[in-house]
Amino acid sequence: MSIEETYLEVGSAGAVEKQFYTYAEPPGEMILESGASLGPITIAYETWGELSAKRDNAVLVAHAFSGDSHAAGFYPDEPKDAKPGWWDSMIGPGKGLDTDKYFVICANILGGCMGTTGPSSINPKTGAPYGLDFPMMTVGDIIESQKILLDHLGISSLHTVTGGSVGGMQVLEWCVRYPEMVRSAIPIATTMRHSALAIAFNEVARQAIMVDPKWNRGNYYDSEKPDLGLSVARMIGHVTYLSDEAMRRKFGRKLQNKANFSYGFDVDFMVESYLRYQGSQFVKRFDANSVLYITKAADYFDLVNREPPAKSIQDILAMPIKFLVISYTSDWLYPTYQAKELIQALKRADLDVSFCEIEADCGHDAFLIPDKRLGTLIGGFLDGVPRN
């Protein structure tokens, strides 16, 4: 079955169940990059396909900022009109991450709010949600939590690790922390360090949440939530995930309902309605504190300037990992020039790097939109990665 024929076969990865692993073995704690300790932690994850007898076909998918472990297929009890997982177009038989060949794993990130321990989880020391007592975590800490899960699953080598955006940062961090475990890496629509522009947008989103009086310094789990602030934060994010071109094509200056302007502050333009809707939907499924923690982890991310300071990327990326770097022409959050900076750094470390800039006008979110080209590209690349 060719990728072309199947990539749109929605839900072909089949039914999937969210699983949970609680890391409670002594010491039962993670020591985070900040020096803080956290534990016990629970990791929510889902898997597709079968692990080979040699345990050499595992693929780790790292999700983006607001994603979760539900990367493909449907839950058994879902209504018929439910949406499949967020990368359903990539995961399934014959797809880019071919579940006839690979055992695909996706875990909710540390600090998230979709099953893995985060600020909305219960702090065992107090019996109440962590809130701002949750220690600040980094992309490196996210990788350590995924390593704990892989140890639990008995997986010591990954055929590839892939993901877009903050997921791409995790891909790079895997190569730095456990290069001996990673045979290939596919960072997509990402950067090797967060730019001032990206930090700026994250900071505005955080401020939008923190100025909401209902945020209450992160202590809102027993009362009304800071939905208004979180909604504005999501609206800011959504503008950065699209592109000027995509917004012109999708919305232009089309009015939402009326023949004429309202001459007021209700919705006039379709793009206003779209953003308000995105904001209002997001608050139903996402925790405001998780936005704070995850955006901060992204801002801290810097593949090159690490502790101890003197290390070069050559020192860091010690193993001969094969790379496929993918960027999108209209992504202005992590533009192609940043992918090229990454490639130059990898090439200076004598690594085997392929690069593809995909022509797409839909901005940063392009990697989430079903597109044959991405599946074909990744499927072909993975076929060329030796199993051992």
Place this chain on the structure above:
Amino acid sequence: MSIEETYLEVGSAGAVEKQFYTYAEPPGEMILESGASLGPITIAYETWGELSAKRDNAVLVAHAFSGDSHAAGFYPDEPKDAKPGWWDSMIGPGKGLDTDKYFVICANILGGCMGTTGPSSINPKTGAPYGLDFPMMTVGDIIESQKILLDHLGISSLHTVTGGSVGGMQVLEWCVRYPEMVRSAIPIATTMRHSALAIAFNEVARQAIMVDPKWNRGNYYDSEKPDLGLSVARMIGHVTYLSDEAMRRKFGRKLQNKANFSYGFDVDFMVESYLRYQGSQFVKRFDANSVLYITKAADYFDLVNREPPAKSIQDILAMPIKFLVISYTSDWLYPTYQAKELIQALKRADLDVSFCEIEADCGHDAFLIPDKRLGTLIGGFLDGVPRN
């Protein structure tokens, strides 16, 4: 004296006083584009240079979103370390808008909060500030208020009208409403219609204000102001006024005060500190409701699709106005492709159009930053515009 020698002579336009004109003659009301009436209105304005005996050397400067009438020089009673007006580098003897030649006028826009009637002004019908009872105004209504001022000053022809951003929209609107009064027009860093992206950013800024409980549906003049929401709105604006390049150069990933990350939600990066500072300063000088009204007027702006609907730009721009259109390479709010759309429309109307895209990495705000090139360009262009 050449432009090159003088453009940095700060405050060379001299002392200036803010003046006020209240249009109270019967009917003493403006009928706005929405159909609503507003009046009496007061217009705050400042002037530099002398009106010629023939009254043929007037230049109108239209300010941007958060600007005001104070375009150059100093107020007589200001402390020595005060900043000069916002376009001081352009206005003065020998500068681009040469006050030895031209009588320069700048008026605070309708809906603003710097002396001209706006939502924070007293509603004569109630004796209290308008708040949301202020009728929605458009860029066209701003032009009508400026026309009232010019009538009062006895000026029936403009050597040029110029301005950047929302000021550029006013330039274009002048050409449409009173083409017989305008000999030349210099729209800078602007667009002939607000794009979906620009509307999106404005809408997020408005939402940031309106979700602040202290906004109280615009009724906050007797109590605490929605400073937190307004501050977030300004932070959003500031990101759009800069550029990826400018932010990399200015901030990069520099930390504000510390050698290490705070692993918390205080300021880590210099860019965070900069944005918070910009937000905190803005609330001291600007009214949140004015942000709502002015951003909405900008969103409504569309030079081409006007009532009555069938009119083409040829019908609208009836007079042979000379145009100088200026854009900046790194302006992503009103990118050069939008300037080119304007130029094509003007050329189709057989108008005399010059165009310059200025190479600058500082984003949309480039037109506000002292730069010899802009003064030279505008000074030379104006010399070539016949006086009658």
